[in-house]
Amino acid sequence: MKRFTLVVGLVLVCSVVLTALVSLVWTPFDPIRVVAADALLKPGWPHLLGTDAFGIDIVSRLMIGAQTTLQVGIIAVSIAAVVGVPLGVLAGQGSGWVSEVVMRASDVVYAFPALLLAILFAAAFGGSTWTAMAAIGIATIPAFARVARAGTLHVMASDYVLAARSCGTSRMGIAVRHVMPNIAPLIGVQASVAFATAILAEAGLSFLGLGTRPPTPTWGRMLRDAQNLLFGDPLQSLWPGLAIALAVLGFNLLGDGLRDYLDPQLREVS
Amino acid sequence: MTDPLLIVSNLSIDFGRHRRPALTDVSFELADNERLGIIGESGSGKTVTALAIMGLLPETATASGSIRLRGNEMVNTGDRELAPLRGNLMSMVFQEPMTALDPTMRVGRQVAEVLTLHQHSAKEAARSAVVAMLARVGLPDPERIADAYPHQLSGGQRQRVVLAMALVNSPDLVICDEPTTALDVTVQAHVLATLDAVLDEANAACLFISHDLAVVSQVCDKVLVMLDGRVVEAGTVAALFNDAQHPYTRGLIAASRIDQLEPGSRLPQVEDYWKGNDA
Numbered sequence: 001m002k003r004f005t006l007v008v009g010l011v012l013v014c015s016v017v018l019t020a021l022v023s024l025v026w027t028p029f030d031p032i033r034v035v036a037a038d039a040l041l042k043p044g045w046p047h048l049l050g051t052d053a054f055g056i057d058i059v060s061r062l063m064i065g066a067q068t069t070l071q072v073g074i075i076a077v078s079i080a081a082v083v084g085v086p087l088g089v090l091a092g093q094g095s096g097w098v099s100e101v102v103m104r105a106s107d108v109v110y111a112f113p114a115l116l117l118a119i120l121f122a123a124a125f126g127g128s129t130w131t132a133m134a135a136i137g138i139a140t141i142p143a144f145a146r147v148a149r150a151g152t153l154h155v156m157a158s159d160y161v162l163a164a165r166s167c168g169t170s171r172m173g174i175a176v177r178h179v180m181p182n183i184a185p186l187i188g189v190q191a192s193v194a195f196a197t198a199i200l201a202e203a204g205l206s207f208l209g210l211g212t213r214p215p216t217p218t219w220g221r222m223l224r225d226a227q228n229l230l231f232g233d234p235l236q237s238l239w240p241g242l243a244i245a246l247a248v249l250g251f252n253l254l255g256d257g258l259r260d261y262l263d264p265q266l267r268e269v270s
Numbered sequence: 271m272t273d274p275l276l277i278v279s280n281l282s283i284d285f286g287r288h289r290r291p292a293l294t295d296v297s298f299e300l301a302d303n304e305r306l307g308i309i310g311e312s313g314s315g316k317t318v319t320a321l322a323i324m325g326l327l328p329e330t331a332t333a334s335g336s337i338r339l340r341g342n343e344m345v346n347t348g349d350r351e352l353a354p355l356r357g358n359l360m361s362m363v364f365q366e367p368m369t370a371l372d373p374t375m376r377v378g379r380q381v382a383e384v385l386t387l388h389q390h391s392a393k394e395a396a397r398s399a400v401v402a403m404l405a406r407v408g409l410p411d412p413e414r415i416a417d418a419y420p421h422q423l424s425g426g427q428r429q430r431v432v433l434a435m436a437l438v439n440s441p442d443l444v445i446c447d448e449p450t451t452a453l454d455v456t457v458q459a460h461v462l463a464t465l466d467a468v469l470d471e472a473n474a475a476c477l478f479i480s481h482d483l484a485v486v487s488q489v490c491d492k493v494l495v496m497l498d499g500r501v502v503e504a505g506t507v508a509a510l511f512n513d514a515q516h517p518y519t520r521g522l523i524a525a526s527r528i529d530q531l532e533p534g535s536r537l538p539q540v541e542d543y544w545k546g547n548d549a
Contacts, residue, residue: 159365159366159369160370160371163362163371164383165326166361168358168384168387169383169387170353177383178374181372181375182373
């Protein structure tokens with residue numbers, strides 16, 4: 001029971017990853033080709049979850065959608081971590097004003113929701129997977145910077161950093177050799193949680209037509225297409241909605257489970 | 271005659287205007303190869319003195335006076351100038367062996383850090399120096415211990431590693447901040463004997479901070495007694511034991527001689543001799 005969240009999270013995340021990997025080489029039907037005769041079939045055989053308004057197999061579209069979801073998640077979280085973590089460490093190590101400047105700048109970015117940035121980017125460069133990833137990534141930078149800063153402050157107050165300084169290790173050396181490895185678990189947890197947020201943001205952007213361009217299927221756009229049929233064929237919106245919900249839940253549970261697993265203090269309490 | 275290794279003169283340190291100063295007008299000297307003990311209760315300014323000599327005071331501290339180590343002024347000097355001296359000229363042994371080692375780093379790499387920093391030694395050279403040093407501080411199977419993580423070692427072993435870290439680059443001055451307080455008494459005796467031997471071997475001077483008079487008298491020739499941020503007494507260990515001037519010191523000595531008491535009689539306390547400045 002103790003590791004329940006971790007296990008469930010892992011199972012959900014692994015199934016999304018596995019689905020995306022399989023879809024790279026195989027899907028049951030062509031996820032793009034329109035077959036007018038097969039439109040809006042009910043779930044059954046051979047279309048397990050039925051077909052959409054264009055007669056395309058929903059299972060196939062969901063599988064390809066997992067690819068986009070993961071791609072956006074991975075790149076957005078990477079952007080956020082690669083920029084946010086060093087900034088956070090700098091703020092945690094630096095003297096008063098460095099820390100102030102970095103944290104107030106991150107507050108400013110924090111004030112812009114990913115959606116707003118994505119609309120801005122879409123207006124400037126035209127909506128695409130890349131603008132969505134960049135917008136989500138940039139909007140997530142403050143979250144990483146804050147976690148990294150908090151972890152750095154904690155590590156910098158430790159005796160082993162004092163010991164390293166007493167050996168003459170430079171600020172940079174302490175950051176790379178002592179701070180980074182010690183805050184890595186925190187960053188891992190944050191990455192998992194940020195991944196969930198990124199999936200949600202990506203779905204929202206696709207729903208609004210600001211993300212990946214058609215015809216590549218994404219969960220968000222499948223939801224939007226199904227919206228018109230909400231009363232006629234509600235199952236159409238259920239499948240992509242379920243996929244988004246399970247993926248988000250999976251990464252959130254994974255993050256929570258990891259945190260409980262890695263943080264000894266929390267572990268003792270529970 | 272050459273100048274002493276370390277000259278501390280009129281050192282005062284405080285943390286903000288509204289708090290009692292941590293140190294007031296502290297002065298002492300330490301020659302090469304000499305060992306000076308600093309004793310005093312918690313909050314008497316022992317550790318702050320050590321950190322000031324290392325140039326590792328927190329940013330909130332303001333210091334005045336002077337600390338000269340081999341002619342280098344340490345007070346109010348920037349990190350950039352001090353970093354090359356740390357680990358080379360002076361090094362420090364910390365109190366808590368459980369927290370003084372980075373849990374994510376192999377012990378050998380941690381000890382080697384100071385070598386690669388100051389001597390730019392190649393990896394293999396540093397490694398063999400580290401293993402030799404670990405052997406010198408009395409660790410069995412140093413090859414294996416160099417590859418271990420801190421959580422795989424016992425408290426005594428860790429403290430020996432911390433000792434190795436401080437001594438591997440042969441500094442002129444080793445500051446030991448209560449190096450044996452966190453250890454149990456038998457391990458403490460072993461570590462002290464090791465410290466004694468390695469200090470001799472390395473020809474290093476030592477500033478030994480402790481609240482334990484017995485421990486200090488085992489390692490040091492001279493003692494400094496601190497109380498509320500001031501030096502109240504200084505002299506050789508023998509002089510202190512035979513002819514203490516300050517009532518606080520007499521209290522400390524009485525309290526350390528519990529082995530000479532009749533069983534069942536009341537234990538002497540420092541308060542019997544010294545009621546504090548308020549009284």
